[in-house]
Amino acid sequence: MQEAKDLREYREHVREALANDFQRQALDNFAVAYPQGRENAFHGMDSKSLIDEVARIKDYGIAHLEELLEEFTQNAEAAGVHVHLALTAHQANELIARIAKENNCRKIVKSKSMTAEETLLNHHLEKYGLEVTETDLGEWIIQLRREGPSHMVMPAIHLSRSQVADLFTKVTNKPQDADIEKLVKVARRELRQKYVEADMGISGANFAIAESGTIGIITNEGNARLVTTLPRVHVALIGLEKLTATLNDALKILRVLPRNATGQIITSYVTWITGANECQSAPDQKKIIHIIFLDNGRRTLAKDPSFHEVLRCVRCGACANVCPIYRMVGGHEYGHIYIGAIGLILTYFFHGKDKARNLLQNCLNCQCCKDICAAGIDLPRIIKEVYAEIQDEEGHAALDTTVARVLKNRKLFHGMLRAAKFAQKPMADEAGYIRHLPHFLSKDHGFRALPALAGKPFRDQWSDIKDKLHVDNPRFRVALFSGCVQDFVYPEQIIAAINAIKGRGVELDYPMDQLCCGLPVQMMGEFASAREAARQNVNALDPAKFDYILTMCASCASHLKYTYPRLVGKGPGAVKVQQFSDRVIDFSSFMENVLNVAAEQYAGNGEKVTYHVPCHLARGMNVKDEPHKLIQKAGYEFIPLNEERVCCGFGGSYSMKFPEISREILEKKLQNIANTGASILATDCPGCIMQMRGGLEKLGSKIKVKHTAELIAESRK
Amino acid sequence: MAAMHEMIDIFKQRAEGVSAKILEVDSLKRAFEYTVDLCVNKEACQLLVSGCEEMLSEKAEDLCDLKVSGKIIAAPGLSDQLFDQFEQIAEKSGIDLIKSGLRKQVAGIDIGFTIATGGIAETGSIVLDSSSEDVRLATMLSEIHVAVVRKSSIRPNSFDFEKDMKEMMRSAPNYLAFITGASRTADIERVLALGVHGPLELHVILWEDKE
Numbered sequence: 001m002q003e004a005k006d007l008r009e010y011r012e013h014v015r016e017a018l019a020n021d022f023q024r025q026a027l028d029n030f031a032v033a034y035p036q037g038r039e040n041a042f043h044g045m046d047s048k049s050l051i052d053e054v055a056r057i058k059d060y061g062i063a064h065l066e067e068l069l070e071e072f073t074q075n076a077e078a079a080g081v082h083v084h085l086a087l088t089a090h091q092a093n094e095l096i097a098r099i100a101k102e103n104n105c106r107k108i109v110k111s112k113s114m115t116a117e118e119t120l121l122n123h124h125l126e127k128y129g130l131e132v133t134e135t136d137l138g139e140w141i142i143q144l145r146r147e148g149p150s151h152m153v154m155p156a157i158h159l160s161r162s163q164v165a166d167l168f169t170k171v172t173n174k175p176q177d178a179d180i181e182k183l184v185k186v187a188r189r190e191l192r193q194k195y196v197e198a199d200m201g202i203s204g205a206n207f208a209i210a211e212s213g214t215i216g217i218i219t220n221e222g223n224a225r226l227v228t229t230l231p232r233v234h235v236a237l238i239g240l241e242k243l244t245a246t247l248n249d250a251l252k253i254l255r256v257l258p259r260n261a262t263g264q265i266i267t268s269y270v271t272w273i274t275g276a277n278e279c280q281s282a283p284d285q286k287k288i289i290h291i292i293f294l295d296n297g298r299r300t301l302a303k304d305p306s307f308h309e310v311l312r313c314v315r316c317g318a319c320a321n322v323c324p325i326y327r328m329v330g331g332h333e334y335g336h337i338y339i340g341a342i343g344l345i346l347t348y349f350f351h352g353k354d355k356a357r358n359l360l361q362n363c364l365n366c367q368c369c370k371d372i373c374a375a376g377i378d379l380p381r382i383i384k385e386v387y388a389e390i391q392d393e394e395g396h397a398a399l400d401t402t403v404a405r406v407l408k409n410r411k412l413f414h415g416m417l418r419a420a421k422f423a424q425k426p427m428a429d430e431a432g433y434i435r436h437l438p439h440f441l442s443k444d445h446g447f448r449a450l451p452a453l454a455g456k457p458f459r460d461q462w463s464d465i466k467d468k469l470h471v472d473n474p475r476f477r478v479a480l481f482s483g484c485v486q487d488f489v490y491p492e493q494i495i496a497a498i499n500a501i502k503g504r505g506v507e508l509d510y511p512m513d514q515l516c517c518g519l520p521v522q523m524m525g526e527f528a529s530a531r532e533a534a535r536q537n538v539n540a541l542d543p544a545k546f547d548y549i550l551t552m553c554a555s556c557a558s559h560l561k562y563t564y565p566r567l568v569g570k571g572p573g574a575v576k577v578q579q580f581s582d583r584v585i586d587f588s589s590f591m592e593n594v595l596n597v598a599a600e601q602y603a604g605n606g607e608k609v610t611y612h613v614p615c616h617l618a619r620g621m622n623v624k625d626e627p628h629k630l631i632q633k634a635g636y637e638f639i640p641l642n643e644e645r646v647c648c649g650f651g652g653s654y655s656m657k658f659p660e661i662s663r664e665i666l667e668k669k670l671q672n673i674a675n676t677g678a679s680i681l682a683t684d685c686p687g688c689i690m691q692m693r694g695g696l697e698k699l700g701s702k703i704k705v706k707h708t709a710e711l712i713a714e715s716r717k
Numbered sequence: 718m719a720a721m722h723e724m725i726d727i728f729k730q731r732a733e734g735v736s737a738k739i740l741e742v743d744s745l746k747r748a749f750e751y752t753v754d755l756c757v758n759k760e761a762c763q764l765l766v767s768g769c770e771e772m773l774s775e776k777a778e779d780l781c782d783l784k785v786s787g788k789i790i791a792a793p794g795l796s797d798q799l800f801d802q803f804e805q806i807a808e809k810s811g812i813d814l815i816k817s818g819l820r821k822q823v824a825g826i827d828i829g830f831t832i833a834t835g836g837i838a839e840t841g842s843i844v845l846d847s848s849s850e851d852v853r854l855a856t857m858l859s860e861i862h863v864a865v866v867r868k869s870s871i872r873p874n875s876f877d878f879e880k881d882m883k884e885m886m887r888s889a890p891n892y893l894a895f896i897t898g899a900s901r902t903a904d905i906e907r908v909l910a911l912g913v914h915g916p917l918e919l920h921v922i923l924w925e926d927k928e
Contacts (some may be wrong), residue, residue, distance in 0.1 A: 026906065026907070029907070030907060033907075078889075079889035079890055080889075080890065135914065136904070137902045137904040137905070137913055138902075138904035138905075141904065141905075154903070154904060154907065155904070156904055156905065157907065159905070159906075160906060161905055161906055161908075164905050171774065172772060172773055172774040172777075173774060173775075174772035174773065174774070175772065176771075176772060180905045180906065180908045180910055181910055182771055183905060184902060184905070184910040184912070184913050185771045185912075186771045186772070186773060187913065188912065188913055188914060189771065189773050189777045190773065190774060190777045191914065192777070192823065192824075192825070192914075193776050193777045195823070196823045209886075211883075212883065212886040212887065212889070213889070214886050214891075220900070220901045220902060220903075221900055221901065221902050221913045221914045221915070222857060222900040222913075222914045222915035223913075223914045225847075225853060225856075225857050225894070225914075225915065226857050226914055226915075228892075229850060229853045229854065229857070230820075230823075230854075247879055247882060247883055247886070248876070248879060251875045251876055251879060254875065255875075262903075264735075265731065265734075265839070265840050265841075265897075266840040266842055266895065266897050267897070268735070268896065268897050268898050268899065268900055268901050268915075269894060269895070269896060269897075269900075269915075270842075270894065270895040270897075271847075271892070271893075271894050272882070272886070272891070272892070272893040272894070273891075273892055273893075274885075274886045274889040274890060274891045274892075274893075275889030275890030275891065276890050277848060277850070277890040277891070277892045278848065278849060278850045278890070278892075279850060280820050280850055281820065286890075287890075
């Protein structure tokens with residue numbers, strides 16, 4: 001449960017989490033095991049289209065909340081259920097306390113419900129003197145420890161068996177061994193006693209099916225089956241977004257949810273409850289059952305054009321499973337109550353901006369969560385937009401605003417970079433690194449060497465280069481988009497791409513009015529500047545004049561291709577923006593799929609090369625194995641990199657804001673790289689190159705880091 | 718028929734994949750015998766109230782004392798005729814067969830025996846109408862759940878049960894379950910442990926229904 005008052009305090013918490021060796025190891029193991037388990041569970045199925053279907057079903061539900069609620073209520077009430085709508089968390093809690101009082105209930109058993117965590121239900125009921133016992137093993141453990149969940153599906157993943165043994169020793173007043181099998185048995189017996197005593201059961205639900213008034217509950221332990229059977233009263237607290245029109249919808253979601261959550265084809269128990277079922281301990285042998293739908297802002301959210309898809313979430317927790325930051329810091333530092341990428345967002349909507357402000361900045365924009373989401377939610381986009389909303393409300397940080405103003409003003413920005421080149425002179429060394437970081441930066445940022453600005457930016461070299469590139473009757477007309485980093489730090493990467501391409505009938509141009517793609521300012525939540533940069537670039541690189549817009553920076557590429565239409569793709573210029581975006585391509589795809597280069601064209605020297613897949617190439621541009629094929633064609637010995645698609649920890653300004661996390665993610669990456677035994681690491685993003693080259697330099701490693709274009713150019717016959 | 722066999726194979730493979738034990742029989746009598754044998758053999762290897770061998774708080778320990786000394790199989794869903802047949806077999810081994818009053822057995826029973834509505838091949842699940850409270854309790858309070866599934870009732874996936882499920886839901890109240898393998902948890906260090914609340918084992922008896 002993250003509640004730091006400011007970024008400084010939050011970073012202190014983060015540093016403590018990074019020093020928690022047990023949690024680090026547990027989450028590391030999980031991060032490696034999860035993707036394989038998920039892949040096995042989806043084996044032979046088209047997971048993307050199943051996810052699209054979930055998105056469609058949830059979108060329908062979000063758009064028809066009121067109707068579905070009405071239909072559900074009618075059907076459930078006809079079957080003997082009391083249905084309520086609680087507008088706020090407080091109202092829901094009060095209602096449940098009242099139901100307990102009216103039915104003379106004292107002891108409550110509860111099965112897992114994130115919605116009840118959202119409303120802090122247990123605390124509320126305890127204030128009324130009610131005894132609440134969580135029965136999901138993980139939830140019981142954290143309840144006994146008085147903490148919140150650190151994962152939505154595995155709430156106690158941060159704890160070791162000996163911590164649980166110590167806890168159970170206190171609870172039972174008998175010594176307990178740190179033996180998982182035995183500890184589970186102890187819980188079985190202790191909790192069985194609680195079921196026997198309880199007069200009320202509280203559950204959540206994964207589905208509320210309007211056409212029949214049925215609720216569906218997914219569990220592995222089977223505790224929900226006991227919670228909804230033994231006590232005479234059953235209360236189900238359900239977020240409104242769990243409403244689906246039909247059983248068919250629920251079955252379709254069920255096909256995806258366990259596979260995506262834990263790599264299970266299905267959970268041990270799926271329970272469908274319709275109406276007031278038999279209950280021998282109830283007065284007329286019928287269960288007293290209350291279903292409470294929680295609004296708590298959901299109905300407003302459902303109508304929000306930018307954010308309604310947040311309600312698609314089925315709480316599978318996968319966005320945490322794949323998040324490189326979650327892997328480092330764990331759930332208590334990566335959410336208030338809801339955890340993971342969706343947690344950052346839901347914290348804002350359900351628990352307010354004060355709880356969300358710090359968390360929302362802790363995102364690398366690596367797109368892993370978007371790629372894995374069971375409901376296809378564009379989580380990284382929403383994280384940035386929600387953060388922008390907070391800034392719009394409270395005023396933007398002065399520095400961010402200045403940077404945003406400068407970046408969108410090309411002449412000013414480029415002029416400043418040129419000035420900086422001279423200013424850095426005393427600090428830069430011959431190898432092109434800045435040797436002495438200013439003192440205030442060196443403590444946190446010293447884990448990698450930072451590059452010095454290039455002697456001559458690419459844009460100043462272009463007029464000399466272009467004279468040698470004339471092509472008669474070109475096959476393709478291609479505009480180069482340099483991006484700031486390659487323009488001012490690594491111009492040699494663009495020059496390498498030119499050398500790799502020239503002589504193949506391609507007419508290259510570098511429109512001088514291009515400027516920063518705008519991604520860095522969007523990352524700061526400066527959307528107005530991001531839109532301005534987009535407009536200027538679309539005008540500078542007129543799609544009518546080019547077949548392709550080629551960029552050697554994966555981050556720029558995915559921003560130009562997929563974010564521009566969203567940023568500026570409305571109104572009269574929409575077609576032009578779409579044409580612009582359609583033409584954007586990355587280097588490897590261009591070489592492989594457009595120029596269809598052949599192995600005979602390359603000499604190759606058999607050097608061992610491994611490849612890091614930039615986030616924005618893998619998930620931003622959806623590039624699969626073009627770079628791998630290209631490297632092999634060019635005559636290198638290709639060695640696969642373990643976890644090649646996991647972020648390097650750069651994330652642009654992220655690594656400046658959270659250097660301690662960036663460093664740890666990089667360290668993992670560099671270990672994997674060293675394990676390959678390769679002498680060259682290739683990749684397609686200057687940001688990744690800056691991060692990994694700087695890290696290897698600090699370690700004194702001999703491994704060279706190159707842009708794929710450099711490798712290909714060097715190997716040409 | 719080939720398709721049917723294939724589907725049953727998938728069912729078996731998926732169910733075994735989540736640690737369910739599979740047996741094939743050609744009569745219910747055989748299923749009863751198997752269940753009784755299972756109960757008899759179970760006695761030899763461990764204390765019956767699982768968890769009672771552990772160090773428990775005094776309150777939870779009291780529950781262990783509640784447990785009656787004999788072995789119990791609960792078969793709440795059976796017709797009188799089948800129940801009688803089952804009871805005769807159980808009696809010979811000195812095992813109590815009960816069909817109701819499961820609330821008195823909260824401390825735990827040895828085996829819960831059910832006949833499922835169907836089986837789902839894609840997930841290796843059984844579909845069990847649990848509207849009867851005794852069925853719910855028999856399948857949750859027991860240490861072993863033995864479920865009979867008619868081979869002819871196995872269908873490729875959950876959508877093939879959609880129509881039947883909707884009908885059951887329409888005749889509410891209804892309590893329906895997909896059960897796949899034993900009760901499980903991985904909440905401590907992601908280590909799989911079976912039987913956290915419900916059965917430690919699920920045995921699925923595939924019954925070749927000759928009628």
